[in-house]
Amino acid sequence: MGPAPDVLLGELFAGCPDLLFIASPEGALLHRSGGLREVLGPGLDGGALLADVAHPDDRAALSAAFSALLETGEPASFDVRLRDGGGSYRRLSCSARRSSDRNAVLGSLRPAPEVTEEEELKTLRLKARILDGLVEHVEPLVVWALDGDGGYLYHEGRSLSKFGMKPGEHVGRNVTDVYGTGPEFAAQVRQWYDGQVRRGHGEAHGADWDNWLIPLRSEPGGRVDGVLGVALDVSESRVVEKELRVQLDQIAAQQKVIRDLSTPIIEVWDGVLTLPMVGTVDSVRTAEVMDSLLTKIVEKQARYAILDLTGVEVVDTKVASHLIELLTAIRLLGADGIVAGIKPTVAQTMVALGLDLSQLNTQRNLRAALNHAIRAMAREQGASAPGAPPAGGPAPARAPRP
Known part of the structure; x- marks a missing residue:
């Protein structure tokens, strides 16, 4: 009498070179094929979540795909980047379906088709056209980018001429040389590289600006080696806002006067x-x-x-x-x-x-x-008040004080 079928299936799954997995509805890895264990490394044993090795930008999509799979019961296919045993992210295509008892997800992974150099170049050209369209036609917009040391790599915007600047004027200069070399500003610039997206308001060149600071990375999940800045000139709207506030204050004051008079x-x-x-x-x-x-x-x-x-x-x-x-x-x-x-x-x-x-x-x-x-x-x-009218007589509208 040979080994039990479950034992044989377990040996087959463990020795399979394909990238197969069985996960719980929450995405916890219950079983992995030998091929998937070799790719992702041994650190995921014990029911670790698949999302733990997914790229941060892909985790929401992975969760949505699992939810849709469990809700509809229809097989699903999607791409996801998973971190391998060496710490690098691999783009993989996943095919998954719900188990018959609805208590598990059965899936297989394979390398996603590589994007060709021509396709990458086409995408880059499209992005460049979009950026050029924004900086050339959106008048109150200025876009700039810094390298890892604070040097300008990009400085464009239609409204630059309004403030006496030319497109690309700051390229090659350091931001601290342009806006101040003090220790306080230098410390502020260093904070821009902590990976947080920032939004704030500031004044420069005699105008009011709404600013967005966005960290740039050479590769997904890598260190921040640049900063993208998007500045929107809101001077006109600030003036309108101040005028409106003054008008509202005047209306409030007038209403108070009216109430007092009434x-x-x-x-x-x-x-x-x-x-x-x-x-x-x-x-x-x-x-x-x-x-x-x-x-x-x-x-x-x-x-x-x-x-x-x-x-x-x-x-x-x-x-x-x-x-x-x-x-x-x-x-x-x-x-x-x-x-x-x-x-x-x-x-x-x-x-x-x-x-x-x-x-x-x-x-x-x-x-x-x-x-x-x-x-x-x-x-x-006990006596008539001085100046009071006699009994039955008219009362004056305004009588002198006694």
Whole structure:
């Protein structure tokens, strides 16, 4: 009786020179053929992820390919660069399918077709045409490139002439010679080579620039040996932005003046403040009124505050509730609030709230409210206030202080 079939299959898989693998749905390598182990090295034994040896730029595509394979169940083919035992990346074509029990991915790898020199040259020419089109026709754009020591390799852009420069003017010069040799700037330049893509704002040649700094590598995964710079002149948009900000500030200031004028707090008598409200009364305006009036009551040590609603046609239930709260706050400060000139529609709204209005002091109009306040103060003082109108007489709109 010979070896068990599983043993024979294991020996066949281990000795197979083809690049075969069995992976989990997450991409962990469960089994590798002898050929694949020889290519990738022994470091992937023990369920390591295939993504661990994939090129960083290919990992997202590899993950997407595995997800699509498991979701659709259809065989998939894709290219991926994998790091071999020597540390170099090999471009491989992968064919994979889902196992019948849906718990594994069965795949094979083979060297990807090499790109011919003619195809590479064609691609390079296309990239050069694209770059030339950008720097020649996009006016606010400047593109430059530095070598590993900070020397200019490329310096082009249609807007260079706007600042008195010629295309390629900085080529052959060092960036520190152009923009400063100080230790602070030199340290900043060294940071450009740490492999991070940077974006920032700066000023140069009397203009505002949005800058992108992109690390360059001679080969994928290699060390950074250059920096690509893309600068966009945003001076005009900055000017527009500043003008717009000034306009918005002016509008905000005008709105404040309008609000202040629409809700003036007037001291019509010694100890009596009146607040005539006109137009639309919303929640924001009511809150501002509350803050201003309460502050004024404390400042003037007022005894009465009259809310004149003669010019208010409509309020919503929320605003009516705020007005009741305002009158309560006035009472807490030791003053009395009087509401004058309530329109029928406003009265209906306040009644509909179901609030306790028994303590609400209302008068028909401002004249009646002022007369009531002056008489009440006179009674409190035990005598008529100097300059106060006689009982039943009219109250002047503006009376002298005693």
